[in-house]
Amino acid sequence: MNKIEAILKEHYHLDAANILPQRGGWSALAFKIYSGKHAYFLKLYEKSRASTPKWTALIDQYVPITFWLMQHSGLKGKLPVPVLTNTGAYKCEDDEGIYLLYEYIEGETVGGKALTAEQVHELSGMIAELHLYGEEIPVETKEIKEDFTVPFLPQLRTALNREINDLPPDVKELMSPHLEQIIGRIDTVGKLSADLKNRDLRMALCHTDVHPWNLMQSGRKLMLIDWEGLKLAPVEADLMSFVDEPYYDDFADVYRKVHRDFAINPDVLQFYRYRRKLEDIWEFMEQLLFDRQEAQERAATLNHLSKELNELSG
Ligand SMILES: Nc1ncnc2c1ncn2[C@@H]1O[C@H](COP(=O)(O)OP(=O)(O)O)[C@@H](O)[C@H]1O
Ligand SMILES: [Mg+2]
Known part of the structure; x- marks a missing residue:
């Protein structure tokens, strides 16, 4: 019996009639599962991947918050619904990976398409609603609270300074022309990180990874998926996804109806922007x-990296 079948049977009492690989996202493999009349969406975070600990460490902290939002906020029906294991756990694992099961969302990922005016309106309403909630909600938020630490920063700095000659030649060649600029950004993020730790900033629940691949249009509803970045953070953590969009004025009009006197803090915005860029790199x-x-996968990654680096100067 294959691994996924075994996991579904053992932890969810599901007999999978069909398991179809899906075009996944960035962090995990994905499968559509048919069982009886029901369809599910399975995310598999492979333990062999360096990024998996980062994506999976807080599952038990963020999933209960999404359940609370689904039950008590205006986001009802607009979030993916996790399916719990037989023992009521949010995830399960074997030697290969960590698994999360969801109800399947029938619909279309927004992806490369431009948002329609209606979608902008709806999305802004959702983000404004999310930002109404903070640490007062009756679910623990301590573990997802922003402390402005950037865990990967020391590693990135070392790789580009002391260990630059240890990089694989193709990676080094790609990085070299951008080194000065990246190190400049690392310094800026480091300074902002230290500075923001000492400020008293209002924090709200933030998705922190709002982009069109995490939006699905399902019938008349727009769904915001992929909540693994959920944080209690300054709202700039989400607003950075919108400030450069051509539809930002429309977004802000709707957002301002809920948060009347909101103003973007430029330091916080810069922290999140630079941090995200460095994190992608x-x-x-x-x-x-x-x-x-x-080889083919490596070539694709080099290509992605090259695009990120070229955008740095743009
Ligand atoms: N519950 C779901 N039902 C159907 N499709 C989904 C579901 N969740 C995610 N997807 C699809 O899978 C893609 C990747 O899922 P996502 O949760 O964003 O994973 P990643 O963390 O790897 O980015 C999404 O862009 C979307 O197209
Ligand atoms: Mg995603």
């Missing part, structure tokens, strides 16, 4: 340095 480097990849 680091994630591709991590794949190239630590993951076992086929």
Whole structure:
């Protein structure tokens, strides 16, 4: 019996009639599971990947918060619904991976398409609603509270300074022309990180990874998926996804109806923007340095990294 069948049977009492690989996201493999009349969406975080600990460490902390939001906020029906294991756990694992099961969402991922005016409106309403909630909710948020630490920063700095000559030649060649700029950004993020720790900033629940691949149009409903980045953080952690969009004014009009006097803090915005950029670069480097990849996969990662680096100067 294959691993996935075994997991479904053992931890969910499901007999899978069909297991179809799906185009996954960035962090995990994905499968559509048919069992009886029901369809499920399974995320598999492979233990062999360097990024897996980061994506899975807080599952038991963030999933209960999404359940609370589904039951008590205006986001009802707009979040993916996790399916719990037989013992009521949010995840299960074997030697290969960590598994999360969801109800299957019938619909279309927004992905590369531009958001329609209606979708912008709806999304802004959802983000505004999410930002109404903070540490007062009756579910523990301590573990997901922003402390402005950037865990990958020391590793990235070392890889580009002291260990630059240990990088694989193809990676080094790609990085070299951008080194000064990246190190400049590392310094800025480091300074902002230290500075923001000492400020008293309002924090709210933030998704922190709002982009079109995490949005699905399901019938008349827009769904926001992929909540593994859920944080209690300054709202700039989400607003950074919108400030550069052509539809930002429309977004802000709707958002302001809920948060009347909201103003973006430029330091916090810069922290999140730079941090995200460095994190994307680091994630591709991590794949190239630590993951076992086929030649074709490696070429694709190099290509992604190259695009990120070129955007730095743009
Ligand atoms: N519950 C679901 N039902 C159907 N499709 C889904 C579901 N959740 C995610 N997807 C699809 O799978 C893709 C990857 O899922 P996502 O949760 O964003 O994973 P990742 O963390 O790897 O980015 C999404 O872009 C979406 O197309
Ligand atoms: Mg995603």
